Amino acid sequence: MDSSELNRIVEKYVGIPFKDHGDTFDGCDCYGLVKLIYREEFGLHLPEVGDLYTSAYQRHQVDNTVSAHINYDWCKKVQTGEQYNPFDMLVFRIAGTDHHVGLYIREGFMLHVIEGSDSGVERYTGIRWGRQLHRVIRHKVYEQRINGGSL
Secondary structure, eight states: OOHHHHHHHHHHHTTOOBOTTOEETTEEOHHHHHHHHHHHHHOOOOOOOGGGOSSTTOHHHHHHHHHHHHTSTTEEEOOTTSOOOTTOEEEEEETTEEEEEEEEEETTEEEEOOTTSOOEEEESSSTTTTTTEEEEEEEHHHHHHHHHTOO
């Protein structure tokens, strides 16, 4: 994927309002934004987890949900030192629990949405998120498409 294609995709998803349990252009929570992009851009459906937590910011519920679904056959953990690909999922840990997810865009930047803000591009290496990055995961089918050059 070249940078103009990447920018075109990212721009489509900037400005979506936060909506708890949302996964449409009308509003998304952090995981909903990831689901929306994967569904609309790549035709890939991520596991439904919205019914497994009350609110996007009930940390223990989100942590349990993410932990339970991270080991599914649909994704793999990106190893330390491995290069990130656009749209890899960045999982952030806050106060000891997996609490937030964003999408890698390019070195140092992610696309995400948080309560009180519209979706946007922000540094994941800065003061706010830099020490919170816990793991990076990649959809296995997406990886096959990248490696096969079909994106």
